[in-house]
Amino acid sequence: MLRFILRRLLAGVILLFVASSLAYLLLYLGAGDIARQILGVSATQEQVAAKAAQLGLDQPLIVRYVDWVGHAITGDFGASWFTSQPVVAAITSRLAVTLSLVIGTTVVTALVGTALGVWAARKRGAADRFVQIVSVLGFAIPGFLIAIFLVNVFALNLGWFKPTGFVQLSTSFPGWLSTVTLPILALSIGAIAAIASQVRGSVIDTMRQDWVRTLRSRGLSENRVLYKHVLRNAGGPALAVLAVQFVGLLGGAIIVEKIFAIPGLGPVAVDSTARGDIPLVMGLVVVTAAIVVVVNIVIEILHGFLNPKARIS
């Protein structure tokens, strides 16, 4: 097990290195006169040259890249060009907010998606059609559209929730819950649709397996076989979909955070890209890629737990 995790971690680190290197080179190759962009059109040529030297932009790209990698390994991603705040500080203060939102959404998605999928697989007929319609709508309608709709109905018209604002999870759980309910709802509908249709399909497939009949022939009720045996076997494919959905939610959170004015990574991402603040953008790329790598490893471990065949090897 440990060897398995170590090997996945190594592969993850390599992927992380390749992806961030590619991002670094493409970002700097694509960027124009950075010092001029920062200082604006009114700056003199000397000021621009001084700024470029201060940022190290007068060095060749390869030298800057090696320097960046060297610092990045020690956890130093430089400072924002505009606020001079260290990149690590700018990101970590907001990472917890986004993660609490995305992980909360993932939990809701897994629970509701599985319940809907099992329901559709068991009852078929009307339940099945309902889940299929929800799947189409959830897949088709963008999350931020749902978010805008929810704000209008539940915050502005009904007044059940505050339209904007955020309470840290560490400050107050009920406060956090009341501020993330609508965002989680908006983010989760699309993901629930994906999980529900996956679970529905794999439960229907698994119920056709020979061993389901044999277990039932031993005197186990259909529900017991379904919830203990079928669901565990159907869980593997659903987990793979959940991993993909998590990556999508990380992106979706950026837009939803703007709608609900949640101080997560979203505003940082939008501001830094709009201004072309490359050190901050690079920090975000590395952090999200690292999260994706970790999530994939966690999912693989969970998958190994569900499916003994995937455990060793």
Place this chain on the structure above:
Amino acid sequence: MSESASTPVPTVAAELRAARSHVGRRLLKNPTGLVALIVLTVMVLLAVFADLLAPMDPSKANIQDVLAPAGGAHPLGADSAGRDVLSRLLFATRFSIAGALWAVLIAAVIGVTSGLIAGYYQKWFESVSVWVISIIQALPGIVVLLAARAVVGPSIWLIMAVFGVILSPAFYRLTYTAVVGVRNELFIDAARVAGVGDASIIGRHILSVVRAPIIIQAALLAGIGIAVQSGLDFLGLGDTNVPTWGQMLSDAFSRMYQAPVLLIWPSLAIALTSISLVLFGNALRDELERAAGKPKKKRRGTTGYVPDTSGDAPVVHDEERADDRPTLLAVDGLVVGYDQPDGGVKQVVNGVSLTVRKGEVHGLIGESGSGKTQTAWSILRLLPAGGRIVAGTVSFDGKDLAHLSESAMVKIRGRRIAYIPQEPMSNLDPSFTIGSQLVEPMTVTLGISKAEAKERALALLGRVGLPDPKKTFDSYPHEVSGGQAQRVLIAGAVSCEADLIIADEPTTALDVTVQADILDLLRDLQSDLHVAVLIVTHNFGVVADLCDRVSVMQNGRIVETGPARSIFRGPRHPYTRSLFDAILEDGAARGPLAHSADRNTITERSAR
């Protein structure tokens, strides 16, 4: 060679063409597909003729008209800069759809081309593609787009081109799979042998196969493209000079408290277009599947179905000696049917009657498809989905199992009637240890503790001849052999002390050497436990080895039944006789055999 090889090519191509035109026509008859197509057509027409339809310049701001209500010069009102909403909506339709199509076009060109090359030539190109894709997918699409936006600026075309690259793996995978599937088809080989060049093969044969899936994928991705493009503009990262649905949404959102009505039009446009694209893609896929032979679904109306039990009465052999053992199971006039999509019922068992006495071994023999397994499953009431007992009774210990409630049936299964399946490897849950699959039913049906059940399970595993019960108990199903798995399943069947075991071809899936061992085990257990067995088989050797009584099944009917000895001595139904002849043909002894010699020959063959 070329003569015969050239024939399949036009046939297959013609079939494909026929299937395609069919799909096109059917799509127009599919209500959701048609509505989606109409909505999309209207959207495209609005986008194309935006210049003619728009009453005003979409970017012309007018301070006096800021947030003007609908009516007058502004049919849909004016936005926060006093721009005409209707005009902006029309031009936004043009740019939003064009942006999404542009991304899909880029994705399709990159994905399909690389998929064709990787699938057709494979080798190094394939491994490079796999790596590139995993790098692209290491990041959420939005984050990549934001990073790209930091460099390329707000241009909708550049951003959507980058998004096209991000989407391209979807087309790559689709094309790659299809090409790998097709490239080994007979007609591609035939074309190559006939001297058709690679480019021509790709163009004519492979592209024609992947075309429809690509259209479906494109529809779904275009929906995602619209969502992402609007999302970026909504975040304020787009080009403010180009009106799009996202720009309108962003503007309306900033004025949500003053004029929430402004949100409606761009939201409606995005939702309507996205849903239509998904429904169009789904409808096209449904019709393709249907064209591929999947029957159209209709609701069943089978309550009034009258079963057909006509046919000759079975040949019944007289009892050789009085048998005073009481009847345990009596199946009478059993009809099993499967509901068909067209509303009919396909009958697989047509009025089977048979009895099993206490402690007796009853063989149900017949060729595959004769309905013997269906009979066995319906006694347990474990027919696959769609199958049901249409008529007849299954009396077991004074109860009619055919009409018993499911909860009452649960109490019968395992405890009273147990089951040994045919294929050992697929009949154990791969995710649980063998031990837990033995313990769980015992704790449920016998109500004993886990520790006691474990003790019994270990004893049973030893009893069925497994050399290391502890090890097997802790193993997962994939860690044991087929013969061991079958012993485990037999242990499971006898674990709850049932009165009747239904064994469905318990040796068919095993190696010949293992078959004899398993039959020995069954015979020993049966005589130790005095349990009744209904054994389904197509092998007269098994019958000769184990059975007191035989029923011969053909086409869902019992054609001959009676004591095993009597049937072996003088089979009377022609079908029974042909089954005997079949054995003798592939048997070791080729010479003419007297009827009386049959039994010994067969017994020896199967037991050794």
